[in-house]
Amino acid sequence: MKITIIVFSPTGNTKKIAETFNRTLTLKKNNVSLIDLTRDTSYFERSNKPEYLESIIPQHDLLIAGAPVYAHHMQYHMKELLENLPLPDGKWGKLVLPFITYGGINSGIALEEAGKILTGRKRTVIGAAKFSLKHHALQNFINKDINAIESFKEIENQINALVSELESVSYNSQDKSRALVYRSRKEYLIDNFIFDEKKWHKSKYPNMYIDQQKCTQCLSCVNNCPVLHLKMQNGAITASDKNECIHCTNCITLCPAKAIIPHGDLEKMKSFMGKLLAKGLEIPAHQIY
Numbered sequence: 001m002k003i004t005i006i007v008f009s010p011t012g013n014t015k016k017i018a019e020t021f022n023r024t025l026t027l028k029k030n031n032v033s034l035i036d037l038t039r040d041t042s043y044f045e046r047s048n049k050p051e052y053l054e055s056i057i058p059q060h061d062l063l064i065a066g067a068p069v070y071a072h073h074m075q076y077h078m079k080e081l082l083e084n085l086p087l088p089d090g091k092w093g094k095l096v097l098p099f100i101t102y103g104g105i106n107s108g109i110a111l112e113e114a115g116k117i118l119t120g121r122k123r124t125v126i127g128a129a130k131f132s133l134k135h136h137a138l139q140n141f142i143n144k145d146i147n148a149i150e151s152f153k154e155i156e157n158q159i160n161a162l163v164s165e166l167e168s169v170s171y172n173s174q175d176k177s178r179a180l181v182y183r184s185r186k187e188y189l190i191d192n193f194i195f196d197e198k199k200w201h202k203s204k205y206p207n208m209y210i211d212q213q214k215c216t217q218c219l220s221c222v223n224n225c226p227v228l229h230l231k232m233q234n235g236a237i238t239a240s241d242k243n244e245c246i247h248c249t250n251c252i253t254l255c256p257a258k259a260i261i262p263h264g265d266l267e268k269m270k271s272f273m274g275k276l277l278a279k280g281l282e283i284p285a286h287q288i289y
Contacts, residue, residue: 001166002093004060006035008067008078010226010248011136014101018066020156021099024163033058037081038226044077044243045228050084057086061093062169063123065114068101069130070246071200072108072191077227077246082117095169096123103135104147104281108183109191111289115177125177126169128289129162131155132282137249147281155286162288179289198244205247206264210237214259221251221260 003025009015015036022034035056037043046052057063063085067078088094098114100107111128118125133155135146149155183191210221215237222230227243230251239245251260262269 001062001169002031002058002060003062003064004033004035004058005064005066006037006057006081007065008037008075008081008226010038010068010075010246011250013133013136014066014068016133016152017099017101017131017155017159018064020159021064021066021163024156024159025166028163028167033060037077039228041228043081049080050086053081053084054086057092059091061171062095062097062126062166063093064097064099065118066099066101067110069103069107069110071197072106072110072195073197074098074100074110074114075246076197079113079117082114082121085118085121085123087122093171094122094124095126095171095173097127097129097166098125099129099131101131101133102282103137104132105135105277106282107132108195109188111180112183112188115180119175119177124173124175125180126173127162127165127176128180129158129287131158131286136253137247139249139253146277158286158288176289201244201247204269206262206266206269208239208245208247208249208251209261209263210239211259211261212236214257216257216259218256220254220256224250224254226250 005018005021007015007018018034022032025032042052043049065078065082067075086092096118098111098118100110107130111130115125132147134148217237219232221237222232226248227246229240229243229245230237231240
């Protein structure tokens, strides 16, 4: 089977899952291609995204698409990518399997909305998966390590089992997108209308403040910004107006000079996150559909 895996992975968690899929599928003698759109200049700075996707996505029978959950949604860059996918034809098959990674708190409606987008693009959702991994952003906002995973072995075992099931998949497989409607309609409305990811990035999350006095211009932040938001311009690290910050906090974590700090109402953020954590982590942590 010809399989294409396409992934957007701001902090590396989702790519780790994609690489495990890649390795496991390859061992099963499949022809696998892995496309990582993280920091892809051609994608993020190109206006005609459908044309670009047509040029980079190879012929395949099955597409596997993965992204993290941000504010109860599949991260919006991946949603936009799915909306721009080429329609199935002789080159691109119709079978698709979406997966998400999340920090353990809530996977929201990410898989449901992915299923809706994909069926709208004439794809057949043959399954889906969600994986709970370490929550990277929270440790920089509330100084607490959330959902650290001691062993990746359980996830590897689940991916192995899912890959074994894929061996029986055929072109005429039934669509399973309805199985992804696992949140109540009340929860769906809350996720869809209150947790507006793009608006939250602009109005609710802290801004990343760069202390130019501390900055050594090592470019660690620039080289690890998944959406090309940070750039070196006129002798200083500056934020781009074109690609907005998605608050992955890579820049904070990886800055050796500690020159980047979250700037905003951090107490309000801590209070909000505390309430979410008080409800407990979502169970089960990993789920295959």
